[in-house]
Amino acid sequence: MAEAMRVAVIGLGSMGMGAAKSCLAAGLATYGIDPRNSACDELMAAGAVATGAGGRAFARDLDAVVVLTVNAAQCRDALFGEQGIAAHLKPGTPVMVSATISVADAKAIAADLAEAGLAMLDAPVSGGPVKAACGDMTVMAAGPAQVFDALQPVLDAVAGKVYRISETIGDGATVKIIHQLLAGVHIAAGAEAMALAAKAGIKLETMYDVVTHAAGNSWMFENRMRHVVDGDYTPHSAVDIFVKDLGLVTETGLSMKFPLPLATTAYAMFATASQAGYGQLDDSAVIKVFPGITLPGDEPKA
Ligand SMILES: NC(=O)C1=CN([C@@H]2O[C@H](COP(=O)(O)OP(=O)(O)OC[C@H]3O[C@@H](n4cnc5c(N)ncnc54)[C@H](O)[C@@H]3O)[C@@H](O)[C@H]2O)C=CC1
Ligand SMILES: O=C(O)C(=O)[C@@H](O)CO
Numbered sequence: 186m187a188e189a190m191r192v193a194v195i196g197l198g199s200m201g202m203g204a205a206k207s208c209l210a211a212g213l214a215t216y217g218i219d220p221r222n223s224a225c226d227e228l229m230a231a232g233a234v235a236t237g238a239g240g241r242a243f244a245r246d247l248d249a250v251v252v253l254t255v256n257a258a259q260c261r262d263a264l265f266g267e268q269g270i271a272a273h274l275k276p277g278t279p280v281m282v283s284a285t286i287s288v289a290d291a292k293a294i295a296a297d298l299a300e301a302g303l304a305m306l307d308a309p310v311s312g313g314p315v316k317a318a319c320g321d322m323t324v325m326a327a328g329p330a331q332v333f334d335a336l337q338p339v340l341d342a343v344a345g346k347v348y349r350i351s352e353t354i355g356d357g358a359t360v361k362i363i364h365q366l367l368a369g370v371h372i373a374a375g376a377e378a379m380a381l382a383a384k385a386g387i388k389l390e391t392m393y394d395v396v397t398h399a400a401g402n403s404w405m406f407e408n409r410m411r412h413v414v415d416g417d418y419t420p421h422s423a424v425d426i427f428v429k430d431l432g433l434v435t436e437t438g439l440s441m442k443f444p445l446p447l448a449t450t451a452y453a454m455f456a457t458a459s460q461a462g463y464g465q466l467d468d469s470a471v472i473k474v475f476p477g478i479t480l481p482g483d484e485p486k487a
Contacts, residue, residue, distance in 0.1 A: 189214045190338045192249040193240055195263045195270070196284070197224035199421055200310060201253030203317025204283075204343045206231055208251075210320060211342035216243055218263065218270070239268025249339050250280045253310075256429060257290035265297060276302040279335040283310045283324070285365065285426075287433050288355040295328075295354040304332045307354045309361030310344075311368075313408065314421050321345035325364070327356035362437050365430040366448045371405035372427065372468055373451035378406075379413050380475035389414045389481060409469040416482020418466040425464040427455040427471070 190213050194205035197219035208215040209232055217228040217235035225235035234243060250270065254260045260282060264271040271280075280303055282294060295305040308326035316322050324344045326333065329352055333340070340347050350356045378401070382392040393414045397407050412418060431452035438445035454471050463470040472480065 190248045191216065191243075191246050192251065192339050192342075193218060193243070193247050193270070194251045194253060195219070195240070196252060196254035196259065197221070197228055197235070198253065198255070199314040200283070200317045200322075201251070202227065203314055203319075204251055204253060204310075204322070205233060206318060207320035208339065208342045209233055211338070213338060213342055216240065216247065239263075239266075240270045241268065241273045244270050244273035245275060247274060247278060249336055250274065250278060251339060251343070252280065252282045252284055254284050255426070256284060257286040257294065260284050260286065260290075260294060261297075264294070265301075271298060271301045271303060274301075274303055277304060279304045279306060279332050281306045281308045281326075281336055281339060283308050285309050285361055285430055285433070286358060287436065288358045288362070291358040292355050304329070304335070305354060306332045306336055307357035308336075309357050311361070311364060312345075316345070317343070324348065325350055325357050325360045327351045327353055327358075327360075359437075362430070362433045365427075366434045366445065368405055369427050369431045369434065369451045369455065370447045371403045372409050373454045373471055375403065375406035375410045376413070376454070376469065376472035377475070379410050380472050380478055383478040383480060384475075409467070412467050412469040413472050414481060416480065418463075418470045418482075420465060420467045422468050423465050424455055424458045424468050424470055427468050428452070428459050428464070431455055 192208050192213050193216035194201050195218045197217050205217050215233040218240040220237045228235040252260050291307045298305045306328040308324050310322045312322040322344050324347045327350045396402050434448045435452050457474045458471045
């Protein structure tokens with residue numbers, strides 16, 4: 186029997202934990218890297234090897250790496266920092282960078298990996314923790330065909346749909362950033378509608394039920410406004426992720442002198458929520474920027 190591919194997932198948070206467990210479920214020999222002990226313990230309990238110490242102990246054994254840290258700085262730290270894994274991987278090991286980062290960062294990380302003799306797939310993901318947990322993410326990726334091919338067992342394990350956008354590093358990031366424009370605007374619009382419903386005295390459960398069975402619905406409305414109705418802001422994706430992602434969207438518009446009025450407004454709403462102290466709550470907590478309303482889970486006003 187052929188030996189199972191050995192893959193390490195770096196960043197065992199909302200997305201990376203599900204991706205790592207999907208690799209395990211697909212029969213891949215799975216390793217995890219995350220400074221949070223609780224995340225390492227959870228993955229080890231599921232049958233993987235996990236460490237908070239960078240992964241150099243097993244780097245040489247790996248056939249592939251997936252990076253699902255929050256941002257480019259964390260990605261760089263995990264790859265090239267003091268405990269970075271890149272210097273210890275076998276030459277040619279494919280590194281699937283799936284964090285949502287800028288085009289410039291994707292290109293710069295690919296160049297630094299190439300200098301270390303490693304190949305990158307620019308491979309952002311979508312679907313949230315639920316799809317990550319069942320190996321059903323959508324991957325929008327760019328890179329050389331041979332890197333896609335080398336990562337095929339990992340893509341099969343973590344994704345329900347893989348888009349081969351192009352061979353040019355940065356095109357995956359561009360597609361994801363444009364997707365995030367919609368994702369962020371849809372959450373912000375859903376929050377605005379639900380805030381107005383609260384102000385108008387309509388039961389939020391009723392409003393949610395109507396919209397999810399009518400033409401105003403969206404994937405984000407259905408997914409995120411449920412959290413508002415339940416008054417549960419446990420982070421599946423944090424407000425600060427959208428401060429980052431809509432920041433990437435607006436910077437992309439600025440770089441092309443291209444107006445993005447909806448994305449700019451949505452960015453301001455998430456940034457306001459973050460400044461108000463809600464940055465680590467679920468991104469549906471953007472609804473808390475609206476004044477004069479009482480939401481499910483709020484303390485009754487005195
Ligand atoms: N949460 C979501 O629904 C989605 C998130 N994304 C993107 O996926 C990426 C990950 O997002 P989440 O899983 O939500 O973030 P998260 O904050 O839940 O998880 C990130 C993990 O990376 C770990 N980490 C930080 N620095 C590290 C390092 N140097 N080495 C190893 N691990 C490190 C953290 O301890 C944390 O466990 C982000 O770029 C996000 O924009 C994409 C699609 C959906
Ligand atoms: O693409 C997704 O899936 C998401 O939920 C993101 O938009 C949130 O980071």
